[in-house]
Amino acid sequence: MRFQFVAVTLLASFGLAASLAAQAVSVPPIPFSEFKLNNGMRVILSEDHTLPVVTESMLFAVGGRNEPRGQSGFAHLFEHLMFEGSAHAPKGMFDHLVEGYGGTDNASTHEDYTFYFESVPSNVLETVMWLDADRLSALDVTQAAMQNQIKVVEEEKRLRVNNSPYGPLMYVDLQQQAFANWQNAHPVIGSFKDLNAATLAQVRQFFDDYYAPRNCILTIVGDFDSAQVKPMVEKYFGWIPNRGKPLAVNTKEPQQAQPRRQTLHDALAKLPALTMSWHGPERGTRDFYALTMLGQLLFSGQGSRLYQSLVKDHKVALQVDGGLGFPMGSYRDYLAPGLFAGLVVYKPNANAQQIEGLVMQQIHQIEATGVSTETLHRLQTKFASDWIRVQQTTLGRNQLLALATLFDGRPGDANTELAKFMDINSNDLERVAQTYLTSARLNLIVDLPGKPAAKTAAPGGQQ
Known part of the structure; x- marks a missing residue:
């Protein structure tokens, strides 16, 4: 792949962060x-x-x-x-x-x-x-x-x-x-x-x-x-003619009725890993903006809920990553049917059941009590500063305009989307956690180091 679209994610200065937290975000269009x-x-x-x-x-x-x-x-x-x-x-x-x-x-x-x-x-x-x-x-x-x-x-x-x-x-x-x-x-x-x-x-x-x-x-x-x-x-x-005709494709997914669990083996991995994924909402809906922010809260950076819980507090994991659109891209690339997914690379002395339980514990906590005003301000400040940093380059603005045109039909949506993310509140985070991140909708894969064990031959040569 010659280039992977990754939004430039840099923390803003302390002064900018403080001002964003104290007042409504105002970004030049x-x-x-x-x-x-x-x-x-x-x-x-x-x-x-x-x-x-x-x-x-x-x-x-x-x-x-x-x-x-x-x-x-x-x-x-x-x-x-x-x-x-x-x-x-x-x-x-x-x-x-x-x-x-x-x-x-x-x-x-x-x-x-x-x-x-x-x-x-x-x-x-x-x-x-x-x-x-x-x-x-x-x-x-x-x-x-x-x-x-x-x-x-x-x-x-x-x-x-x-x-x-x-x-x-x-x-x-x-x-x-x-x-x-x-x-x-x-x-x-x-x-x-x-x-x-x-x-x-x-x-x-x-x-x-x-x-x-x-x-x-x-x-x-x-x-x-x-x-x-x-x-x-x-x-x-202007003179270039159109050729051919794009084929209509059906991307509709059937409703998932029960969880899916799978164990795989990775001969190149040194540590076990676990992925958890759920189907997400339609792009452009309030749930889309809320689930994006929930992904930031759970996965973004060393201050995220799951990094603090799994890596810092319980010391059972070494890597945590995820969010809406992960792992193929981010919320910027997301289009339904799409996934809200996460990856945890964990230590050998932990097990998949323990990791799943700790992840779900953080999700259930948000479902039950939401987040504090201080946490929400901090989340919004980080998100807004990242957004502003992307707009600092001609490439960043180019991508924002082009993707808004493709996904939303209007380049001007590049100027209005940040406000929709900033409008998300604690009740929204509770709602999308309860609606989308359920046990019945869960897809879980445990990836263990090494090759799978060889099957033992049964009497008579049958396996």
Whole structure:
């Protein structure tokens, strides 16, 4: 994976934190304008002349959940193929030009979208616009490029998933246990079987279906003049025709009637681990904002409830992580059907039942008594300071605008969402804990170090 979307999470200064806790959060809105090209491409422009820097991104509404059966990993494959050359920019030229001007470029694949960006000096904007338009209109998808990048993707899967402690647990097993629908359950990175069986015709068709202007959000943030850039966008992108047709996919999940429990073995792990996951609410609802904040309270940082309980107080764990959208992303990437999930890596002298009990103890405490005003202020202050830090860069603002456009249909929601998180109260946290984090809705996996014990042969050779 060339890039993983991670919001920059830094603590604000003491003075900022104190002021946020003392008064309502006031964050300057991100200025923007939007328009749509005749071919359906949505364009978001946001001027900021603070620094001579600009970030351009293309967000395509295609991710792992859009892949047909037998084509798992195709969305991620194109994250790599998009840098393999196009009609007028052969292989290597894209990175050579961007980096030669002192810029950076990267990409990431998610469950519901694929994101490409370049951050460059503002006088290079037209160059990256030409590069992006060329690969969108005339990507060089050849047999050699496809086979080459399939090998790259497979090696990445070996490195990040197959040969990494807890890799299969986090990026394969957790989703396969929690979801009944294949569209949601299969790993975004794909399978060797599907990738090795891919034909050039299938891969080209996938590009035609999903890498078309009507399925793209172009976002430009930074030091430019919109009056000059709009005609440039029309020039480079307006003529590109739509190809193919995205397939409609059914991501609906059946109601979970009872808990699911599973024990796995990890030959590369040195310590046991446990995952707990529950299905979450629809994005944009009050429950979505409340469950996001509950995830921050339980999992975010060394001050979180579960870190303090499991690592500090009871000294049974070494690592705690989780929240809404975990482990595939965060609440920013979340779209139902999605998960509220957590991972605990625990010590050998503890056991899974003990860890589960301590996690549920913290959840039940919130269900019963909520949180104090002081705790809520501290939670909101940390969340708001993280949000503000993200907005400090052109890339951060670019992502906020692009994702708001994709998930909510309105880039302006990037300016209003923080207030919805800040409006969550103790009663909301109680309610979502009671509603979603129940024993009946629980999916639990225990991941033990080592290989599974060999089965003992029964008399007569039967097992």
